[in-house]
Amino acid sequence: MGFGCTFKELAVLVVMVTLITTSVAAQAKPGCQSDCGNISIPYPFGTRSGCYISSDFSINCNTSFNPPKAFLRTSDIEVLDISLDGSLRFIYNFFMGHDCYNSSGRSLQSDDGFIFRKFTLSHTRNKFTAIGCDTIAYINGFSGPDSSNGFFKAKNFSTGCLTFCGDVDDVINGSCSGIGCCQTAIPKGLNGFFFNFSSPQNHSYVLRFNPCSYGFLVEDGAYNFHRSHLWDTNFGKNNYPVILDWTIGNQTCEQAKMDLKNYACKQNSDCTDPENGPGYLCKCNPGFQGNPYLSYGCRDIDECETQKPCYEFGTCHNTPGSYNCSCPEGFVGDGWKNGTGCRRIFKLQDRESFPILVVTLGIGLSIGLLFLIAGLWWFYKRLQRRKYIKLKQKLFERNGGLLFQKKMYSNEGGLDKAKLFSSKKLEIATDQFNENRILGCGGQGMVYKGMLSDGRIVAVKKSKTINEGYLEQFINEIFILSQIDHRNIVKLLGCCLETEVPLLVYEFIPNGTLSHLIHDQNEEYPRSWDIRLRIAAEVASAISYLHSSASIPIYHRDIKSSNILLDEKFRAKVSDFGTSRSISIDQTHLTTQVLGTFGYLDPEYFYSSQFTEKSDVYSFGVVIVELLTGKKAVSTFGSQEKRGLVSYFMSSMEENHLLDIVDAEIGKDDQKDEVVAVAEIAKRCLNLDGRYRPTMKEVAMELERLRTRQGDCIPINQLKQAEVVVRKSTESWDFTSFSTEHYPNYSITSTSKSDVHPLMLESNSLQDL
Ligand SMILES: *[C@@H]1O[C@H](CO)[C@@H](O)[C@H](O)[C@H]1NC(C)=O
Numbered sequence: 001m002g003f004g005c006t007f008k009e010l011a012v013l014v015v016m017v018t019l020i021t022t023s024v025a026a027q028a029k030p031g032c033q034s035d036c037g038n039i040s041i042p043y044p045f046g047t048r049s050g051c052y053i054s055s056d057f058s059i060n061c062n063t064s065f066n067p068p069k070a071f072l073r074t075s076d077i078e079v080l081d082i083s084l085d086g087s088l089r090f091i092y093n094f095f096m097g098h099d100c101y102n103s104s105g106r107s108l109q110s111d112d113g114f115i116f117r118k119f120t121l122s123h124t125r126n127k128f129t130a131i132g133c134d135t136i137a138y139i140n141g142f143s144g145p146d147s148s149n150g151f152f153k154a155k156n157f158s159t160g161c162l163t164f165c166g167d168v169d170d171v172i173n174g175s176c177s178g179i180g181c182c183q184t185a186i187p188k189g190l191n192g193f194f195f196n197f198s199s200p201q202n203h204s205y206v207l208r209f210n211p212c213s214y215g216f217l218v219e220d221g222a223y224n225f226h227r228s229h230l231w232d233t234n235f236g237k238n239n240y241p242v243i244l245d246w247t248i249g250n251q252t253c254e255q256a257k258m259d260l261k262n263y264a265c266k267q268n269s270d271c272t273d274p275e276n277g278p279g280y281l282c283k284c285n286p287g288f289q290g291n292p293y294l295s296y297g298c299r300d301i302d303e304c305e306t307q308k309p310c311y312e313f314g315t316c317h318n319t320p321g322s323y324n325c326s327c328p329e330g331f332v333g334d335g336w337k338n339g340t341g342c343r344r345i346f347k348l349q350d351r352e353s354f355p356i357l358v359v360t361l362g363i364g365l366s367i368g369l370l371f372l373i374a375g376l377w378w379f380y381k382r383l384q385r386r387k388y389i390k391l392k393q394k395l396f397e398r399n400g401g402l403l404f405q406k407k408m409y410s411n412e413g414g415l416d417k418a419k420l421f422s423s424k425k426l427e428i429a430t431d432q433f434n435e436n437r438i439l440g441c442g443g444q445g446m447v448y449k450g451m452l453s454d455g456r457i458v459a460v461k462k463s464k465t466i467n468e469g470y471l472e473q474f475i476n477e478i479f480i481l482s483q484i485d486h487r488n489i490v491k492l493l494g495c496c497l498e499t500e501v502p503l504l505v506y507e508f509i510p511n512g513t514l515s516h517l518i519h520d521q522n523e524e525y526p527r528s529w530d531i532r533l534r535i536a537a538e539v540a541s542a543i544s545y546l547h548s549s550a551s552i553p554i555y556h557r558d559i560k561s562s563n564i565l566l567d568e569k570f571r572a573k574v575s576d577f578g579t580s581r582s583i584s585i586d587q588t589h590l591t592t593q594v595l596g597t598f599g600y601l602d603p604e605y606f607y608s609s610q611f612t613e614k615s616d617v618y619s620f621g622v623v624i625v626e627l628l629t630g631k632k633a634v635s636t637f638g639s640q641e642k643r644g645l646v647s648y649f650m651s652s653m654e655e656n657h658l659l660d661i662v663d664a665e666i667g668k669d670d671q672k673d674e675v676v677a678v679a680e681i682a683k684r685c686l687n688l689d690g691r692y693r694p695t696m697k698e699v700a701m702e703l704e705r706l707r708t709r710q711g712d713c714i715p716i717n718q719l720k721q722a723e724v725v726v727r728k729s730t731e732s733w734d735f736t737s738f739s740t741e742h743y744p745n746y747s748i749t750s751t752s753k754s755d756v757h758p759l760m761l762e763s764n765s766l767q768d769l
């Protein structure tokens with residue numbers, strides 16, 4: 001069973017209840033008593049003349065009872081309920097027939113008869129009931145008024161039932177089915193009857209508990225049999241409700257309708273022929289309710305209110321006697337709850353719903369799209385970030401980061417000095433490696449000026465891709481450099497390995513290079529002899545420190561004026577430890593043994609490929625000559641062809657006109673001795689045979705002594721030896737000629753405006769040396 005069906009049943013029930021309750025109110029004729037006690041008296045019944053349709057329908061309301069009791073006509077028939085469907089419930093005292101016995105036989109028998117004149121006993125709703133244990137009970141019935149004499153004539157029929165008990169224990173409470181109690185239907189159209197009993201055994205064998213037989217008419221279902229009733233001597237005083245059928249007149253509907261004057265059925269009602277007996281009944285038409293016997297008694301039912309038959313969006317239309325449902329505009333369906341209901345229709349051409357549809361769709365789509373884009377963007381960003389981190393890690397590893405870390409953890413010192421910078425930090429520091437920040441540009445890479453977040457100004461050197469074979473050396477070198485702590489050596493602050501090319505971070509030295517100081521025409525540069533001497537001493541001290549004082553000997557291998565930086569007080573800072581060597585190897589096509597800057601290169605190293613500490617001494621000699629002469633290492637000297645400064649200087653020394661070639665700004669009278677002394681040192685440093693060159697320590701000490709004006713103490717014999725060697729090899733010093741002949745590439749590179757041509761610093765070879 002579906003829910004809908006249950007609902008229908010419920011609805012029907014509701015309708016019925018409503019019908020009954022509304023039928024209770026205002027059912028009497030206007031101005032007539034409508035109730036007696038709590039019993040309503042609808043027309044055609046009434047309590048006085050003019051209020052009932054005929055005297056048969058008169059009700060005697062006896063108010064001496066409380067509550068008042070209604071009696072039919074003047075009889076003792078007490079009316080309990082009147083229904084306009086043509087029935088009436090009543091009770092009647094002494095309505096029960098009985099037949100009692102004592103040991104001497106029948107002691108008492110009722111012989112009452114009952115006549116109901118106009119009305120008949122309902123054959124559908126009443127039952128003839130008898131109780132007893134030795135009982136035959138029946139009624140002899142009357143039907144219909146005798147038209148001849150106006151009195152009732154007995155119709156020739158009888159009906160009844162018989163009941164025996166056997167034993168009292170066989171009697172079942174509540175079951176009226178032949179043992180102790182029996183029931184039977186009555187014929188239709190019964191106006192009156194009388195009882196008749198007989199007892200085959202005179203109740204003799206059951207006298208003990210059942211002296212009497214009882215018979216009575218009762219509304220079906222209103223009597224509930226109980227065993228104790230069998231020996232209850234007062235049972236006969238009970239009365240049970242009985243249903244009486246009533247009709248209007250003695251005509252059929254067909255006849256009644258022709259007699260319009262007396263026709264009882266009023267507006268919106270119709271006539272029905274009841275099945276029991278003559279007369280007719282009136283009934284309100286479908287969709288109406290009320291009293292059909294009263295003028296306008298049948299009133300329209302507002303089904304929309306009572307039934308609510310329409311779908312929630314549907315509109316209910318109540319019409320006289322009917323109703324229907326419909327859907328509002330913009331909906332389809334029949335509007336009925338039990339039908340197709342109402343469904344909204346979206347028509348694109350509908351002026352009202354179209355914009356709503358478009359706006360709704362638009363908003364929905366935009367929001368969806370927004371979320372989609374946001375999601376994709378987020379996903380893309382994550383992917384990018386992951387890729388970036390991976391790349392950085394990869395670069396870090398490729399650039400020797402793991403080796404670096406290993407060293408960092410195993411190495412006792414230098415750990416805090418060789419610092420790893422993140423690529424991001426350096427990018428910020430150099431403003432994304434902005435072109436404006438470029439300090440210098442060389443074959444090996446760029447040097448950018450940067451500012452760290454803590455305010456320190458640094459120089460960031462961005463070298464080109466390094467050969468993976470040199471990674472270990474590269475890292476070693478960073479470590480070595482980071483351990484160097486000398487006030488005339490540029491400090492390496494750290495490096496960054498996460499980038500495509502490794503980045504080196506140095507302290508920033510503001511005043512350019514020594515090369516600039518010497519060769520620039522800028523008048524503001526202090527170029528006095530004192531400063532030159534101090535710079536020479538400082539550089540010598542730095543190189544000496546590298547050679548001897550650092551934990552392992554370090555050869556600079558690319559000492560030249562452009563690699564010597566000057567700080568704010570024009571103090572020398574040796575820089576460029578050739579960290580970008582792989583590039584120089586590849587680009588210059590030189591073997592690893594011979595590297596350096598043309599003009600500063602030790603010829604002995606050039607020929608033997610053996611780099612010694614004396615090679616650095618040679619290069620330093622060239623720097624001294626530069627300081628003395630103010631000329632470039634390779635340039636044009638006077639009318640002579642372009643050639644090396646060294647050969648020019650050596651020949652000048654030999655020809656004893658040193659003072660002619662020294663810079664015009666120096667060589668004043670009081671400086672002459674010092675200039676000559678320094679030139680002598682340079683000469684010694686430039687000895688072709690490395691063995692006769694002094695060590696850097698000696699040079700540094702002598703320069704320092706000169707600077708503090710402690711005098712000159714170069715051993716004479718040593719000087720002479722050097723002279724011999726120099727003289728022998730003067731001819732071979734023309735670098736320009738041999739380099740252009742044998743190493744055209746190198747020549748081009750070296751004469752380019754790049755001043756960054758670092759030497760290699762190979763820790764392995766350093767140790768071998
Ligand atoms: C009238 O009242 C009596 C008791 O007061 C009750 O038993 C009876 O059912 C009522 N009748 C109707 C029709 O309400």
Ligand SMILES: *[C@@H]1O[C@H](CO)[C@@H](O)[C@H](O)[C@H]1NC(C)=O
Binds near residue numbers: 060064
């Ligand atoms: C009402 O009933 C009482 C007692 O049965 C009776 O005496 C009286 O005559 C009755 N009244 C009418 C108007 O029938």
Ligand SMILES: *[C@@H]1O[C@H](CO)[C@@H](O)[C@H](O)[C@H]1NC(C)=O
Binds near residue numbers: 106107
């Ligand atoms: C039986 O009932 C009759 C009539 O009432 C009576 O005359 C008779 O005495 C009763 N017999 C006995 C034994 O009670």
Ligand SMILES: *[C@@H]1O[C@H](CO)[C@@H](O)[C@H](O)[C@H]1NC(C)=O
Binds near residue numbers: 111196
């Ligand atoms: C009961 O019926 C019998 C015969 O069946 C008859 O003799 C007797 O008179 C009837 N009694 C009454 C009260 O009608």
Ligand SMILES: *[C@@H]1O[C@H](CO)[C@@H](O)[C@H](O)[C@H]1NC(C)=O
Binds near residue numbers: 154
């Ligand atoms: C009942 O019908 C029978 C025959 O069918 C007839 O002899 C008898 O007189 C009728 N009795 C009455 C009371 O009409």
Ligand SMILES: *[C@@H]1O[C@H](CO)[C@@H](O)[C@H](O)[C@H]1NC(C)=O
Binds near residue numbers: 171172173227
């Ligand atoms: C019938 O009802 C009575 C009283 O309620 C009870 O004593 C008796 O046992 C019942 N008998 C049966 C068979 O139920």
Ligand SMILES: *[C@@H]1O[C@H](CO)[C@@H](O)[C@H](O)[C@H]1NC(C)=O
Binds near residue numbers: 104105106201202204
């Ligand atoms: C019943 O009683 C009547 C008289 O009252 C008597 O004629 C009849 O024989 C009795 N029947 C039985 C079976 O005792």
Ligand SMILES: *[C@@H]1O[C@H](CO)[C@@H](O)[C@H](O)[C@H]1NC(C)=O
Binds near residue numbers: 147250
């Ligand atoms: C119907 O009843 C009227 C009086 O109420 C009477 O004159 C007429 O003869 C009856 N007709 C029939 C068929 O019983």
Ligand SMILES: *[C@@H]1O[C@H](CO)[C@@H](O)[C@H](O)[C@H]1NC(C)=O
Binds near residue numbers: 317319323324325326
């Ligand atoms: C419902 O009733 C209204 C009012 O009487 C009427 O206009 C409409 O056509 C009816 N609709 C249907 C479907 O019967």
Ligand SMILES: *[C@@H]1O[C@H](CO)[C@@H](O)[C@H](O)[C@H]1NC(C)=O
Binds near residue numbers: 339
């Ligand atoms: C719905 O129910 C009403 C009465 O409740 C009936 O008149 C109507 O025909 C029903 N419609 C359908 C589609 O069942």
